[in-house]
Amino acid sequence: MRFNLRHLRVLLAVVETHSVTRAAELCHVSQPAVTQALSKIEAVTGEVLFTRSPQGLFANGACEVLAKRVRRALDFLDRAFEEVAPRLKVTATLSQLEALIAVREQENYTLAAKRLGVSQPTVHRAVSQLEREAGRPLFERTAYGIMASRAAQLLAQAARLALAELSQAEADLAESRAEERGRLVIGSMPLSRSYILPAAIARFRQQRPRLPIQVVEGAYGELLAGLRRGEIDFLIGALRDPPPIGDVEQEVLFYDTVVIVAGHQHPLAGRDNITVEDLAAFPWVVSMASTPIRQHFDQLFLHSAHGPPTSIVESGSLILMRELLGRSNHLGFVSGGQARAEIDRSLVTALKVDLAHTRRPIGLTRRKDWLPTAAQRLFLEHLRVLEPVR
Template sequence: MPASLRHLRMFLALGCDNSVTRAAAACHVSQPAVTQAMGKLAQETGQALFQRSPQGLFLTEAGKVLAHRASRALRLLDAAMADMGRPIRVQATWAQLSALIAVSELENFTLAARRLGLAQPTVHRSTSMLEQAAGMVFFQRTAHGLITTRAAQNLAQAARLALAELEQAASDLAALNGAEAGRIVLGALPLSRSGWLPRAVLEFRKTRPRFPVEIIDGRYDELLLALRRGEIDMVLGALRLPSPIDDIVQERLFDDEVVVVARHGHPLLRRGKIELADLAAFPWVMPRRPTPIRAILDAALPRPQIAGHESPGVIETSSVIVLRELLRGSDQLGGVSRLQAEVEAEALAILPVHLPGALRPIGLTTRAGWEPTGAQREFLAVLRRTVPGGGDAL
């Protein structure tokens, strides 16, 4: 569990006022309480956070790093608590907020307790204490189960991002001592797995051979949710235009083309020229809606071949491996990224037919306002440097 919220508030007050007396008055605690809290923070971080001078106590370099991240974390929490009772700002603990996060996600106290490794009454008590301090109801029981109120959802989201900020602080502080802490968590959409991401990770490993990197693959909506919760640092792959929500930032790095693929020896490959209408004579393997590739195929191919549920011959899958095996054993057609098709060149052939509107932007998706650590900035630089086509891609 990160540093106490009360201790962080005292720390920021002392960093602002440069006086234990003034910080104690601002936080409504005793001077010994501030001194003890700062000693504990220094012990937890392993860094000297203040230096003494005749003019008072001033933040060290490590203190400035922690103050920056802590102020960002507390701003998030305070914004979510703005319409709640004042006691919650003083009384809330990370244990209580962690319980709130778990219950709001699982909407079940027993499951939340199991995730946290705690007894169910302990989790229930933690959220009840938060409700009392906030003067609000966070959970409503209905015939269908537990429902999280909007206020609880907002506070849980703020707490997730605040915790992510403090994890970033630990990484930044370790870097000051020449050590490494933290990790990079990447959400990988299908195209990024076909060469770009593995190439970037191997390049990053040349300078950071032991730095932890976690790659999570999944559907766009799943990865986007994890990104917005602070569980993933960035998502790599096809961008969504327009942006699906305003709390993310999308950075285009290059464009990719959607192509039609089939097995080697497919009947269409024996034709001198392939028209779009020719594609309708064969069954298809396609990604699910509403992916960008599916949108391009839906717009380009003749109906009723892919006009939706009236086309029972369509097999939907997000797996390139499944698509490859289905196409290898049949005359079905598929639509994939050109980069993915090139990786599968031994098994699949690209048909010489152009799909209108086939180009789509590929890049990075991050949280709005996200500030990467030093290691994350290095990885971002590698990602930009290793895009297919290099600098010419932009």
């Protein structure tokens, strides 16, 4: 759905005042302009939004659903506008903000235009209009590309979140008509891809067979950035202690313990009383530095007489780990939940090493101010009732 920001402000004014006349005064427009704005929003949504009576206009159920998302979207924008330039509340358009986001992310006007499917002068003009109203440059040309100012970063972040809210509005309105719209975008860390997500998706699909689901994989930092921009609904995987930043919150689903895995031909397979020195003598496949599992790995060899292993392959790929273990004497240091299917299928074997001290929380990370749709809430419910991997 494609909205006009000024029309949305008019909508909220009518919802709050129940009066076209009063809304016109508050928004500094004519009464016919208010009526036209409401008609256009109803055309965009395909909904009748007000009950008309001699006492005024009263929001119906569909209108309340839309107004809740619109308030949240405008709150994000208005906080940024107040800091950058209050006049933008009146003048900024969604097209201008979309151009700002694209230039901020692409750091190039031509690439931003290709992403938006418009001409380069159109993007440049949109950003220039924002800069003129803001009374300051928003981007600076450097040898490395176009760099966003702090004001541009603030506006782009607020605009992303506002657009996410308006996108959620379409799903909310469809829900009120018993239709499916929108999609789920899930940030997936390695453990979740082996057990949690497949189980939750299978259950969810029994109730929502057609709703698109996108699983986004990547490094934790990349997924967290996408979450904070509103591009990802929530993350599933190992939680951080403390939480990485104040605008997200974490929820524990269950606890997981690390295991050491090897190929069945490995000299340590099946052995008892394996020492740290025994482990240090072999090459390893481990996760990237700064991940929670890697920290446990480094601590394991902290007091080893021979020091840490010197032959290490860094990878978050369970497939690569499995294949390398099957072809060599490498050892793998991996989440127990992530490796459970590989162990159960006899593709790898777990060594007899007690790693109970590596117990760590697995769960959800989401924005503190996130308001899920009905479908997103349903998916979270399925996650919460899943039994942890043993």
